[in-house]
Amino acid sequence: MSSTGLMELAIAYVIMIGLLGGYVKYLFSKLNDLEYRIEAQENKQISEESE
Amino acid sequence: MVVTKGASLLFIIIGLVGASISILLGFLWVPSLDPSTVNGPESFRIIYWHVSFAWCSFLAFLLLFIGSIIWYLKKDEIGWRFFSVGSDMGLLFGMGVITSGPIWGSVAWGKPWDWGDLRLNSFALLTSVALFLVLARRAQQDTNQTRDTLSIVGLFGFSLVPITAMATTWYQKQHPPIIVVSSEETGLPSDMLFVLILSFISFCFIFVGFSIITDRIHQLELKMENNQKNLDEGWLN
Numbered sequence: 001m002s003s004t005g006l007m008e009l010a011i012a013y014v015i016m017i018g019l020l021g022g023y024v025k026y027l028f029s030k031l032n033d034l035e036y037r038i039e040a041q042e043n044k045q046i047s048e049e050s051e
Numbered sequence: 052m053v054v055t056k057g058a059s060l061l062f063i064i065i066g067l068v069g070a071s072i073s074i075l076l077g078f079l080w081v082p083s084l085d086p087s088t089v090n091g092p093e094s095f096r097i098i099y100w101h102v103s104f105a106w107c108s109f110l111a112f113l114l115l116f117i118g119s120i121i122w123y124l125k126k127d128e129i130g131w132r133f134f135s136v137g138s139d140m141g142l143l144f145g146m147g148v149i150t151s152g153p154i155w156g157s158v159a160w161g162k163p164w165d166w167g168d169l170r171l172n173s174f175a176l177l178t179s180v181a182l183f184l185v186l187a188r189r190a191q192q193d194t195n196q197t198r199d200t201l202s203i204v205g206l207f208g209f210s211l212v213p214i215t216a217m218a219t220t221w222y223q224k225q226h227p228p229i230i231v232v233s234s235e236e237t238g239l240p241s242d243m244l245f246v247l248i249l250s251f252i253s254f255c256f257i258f259v260g261f262s263i264i265t266d267r268i269h270q271l272e273l274k275m276e277n278n279q280k281n282l283d284e285g286w287l288n
Contacts (some may be wrong), residue, residue: 012097012151013061013074016104019147020070020257021052021148024063027264031056041278048285 055267062260069253072284073099076246094158097151099246105174105252109139110258112177115184116177118211119202131198134205135269136262138184141208145259173215180208203207 077096115137121130152171153163165171184201191197239247 001120004092005073007156008154008158009096010096012154013100014092015150016100016147019143021151023261024059027145027261031264032269034268034275035156038271038275039273041282043145045278045282045285048282 055263058253059260059263059267062256062263066253066258066260067255068281069256070100070103070250073103073246073250073253074095076249081242081246082238096153097155098243099250100254101148101151101155101285104144104151104245104252107258108141108144108148108177109216109255110255111137111144111181112209112212113137113265115141115181116212119205119209120155122198122202123206126195130202132266134198134202135188136266138181138188138205139265140258141181142185143176144258149175149178171182172213173211177208177211177215180204180211185206192245 075094077099081096083092114133118130118133118135122125122134123130123216152174156165157163184204187197187201187204191201
């Protein structure tokens with residue numbers, strides 16, 4: 001433990017920034033993945049209907 | 052779909068820029084505390100994000116409460132959407148509080164946690180409820196019975212919010228009292244209060260951006276499930 005608490009302050013901010021950054025990354029990768037999979041499903045549906 | 056993604060991204064970027072500015076102002080503009088009056092005088096700067104995380108978690112639990120009520124009384128889909136977003140946001144912002152608080156406490160109080168403090172323990176329980184709701188929503192089949200049960204748990208979770216918010220007024224042990232209300236014992240200098248409010252407004256932008264996109268993801272998951280059902284039925288017929 002540092003006497004001024006500067007080290008703890010840095011650790012706390014790194015964790016909080018990590019939480020926000022990690023969630024942003026999760027949200028956008030999940031969104032892109034879902035959009036890609038839905039597009040694939042809909043293409044499959046269209047091709048099945050046309051057969 | 053592109054508008055939703057763009058709007059939420061804009062909210063998140065504005066929020067992150069504002070939150071970053073609040074850290075900088077907290078370092079460069081707000082003066083340090085007198086080392087003779089507090090332990091680890093620099094660590095108090097955690098306050099700008101720690102409190103904003105906590106207030107946003109209360110917003111999330113309010114969303115959860117509204118969603119639980121609407122779902123339980125009306126069985127309306129919008130209620131479940133509020134519930135789902137509220138539980139996800141409650142967990143995220145609750146985790147921010149639960150991780151930064153003990154780090155600050157270890158400097159200011161000499162120990163990371165006090166099992167006798169009402170505020171700390173009720174907030175930990177609140178975050179545990181959010182964790183339970185998120186895990187249960189993912190693990191259980193999405194039926195009306197599951198939604199009914201989880202919305203009851205959501206109502207219980209929200210009942211902890213006023214207890215947590217008022218805990219330091221009723222029973223203060225370690226955690227500082229409500230800081231934005233000025234009195235003889237509480238209150239913040241105007242520069243600290245300004246940075247704190249700037250930080251909270253920025254976090255509200257982040258909260259809205261995250262909520263929009265989280266809801267979009269839940270809707271797409273539902274759509275994908277329905278599409279898959281249609282495809283499976285097509286193969287069976």
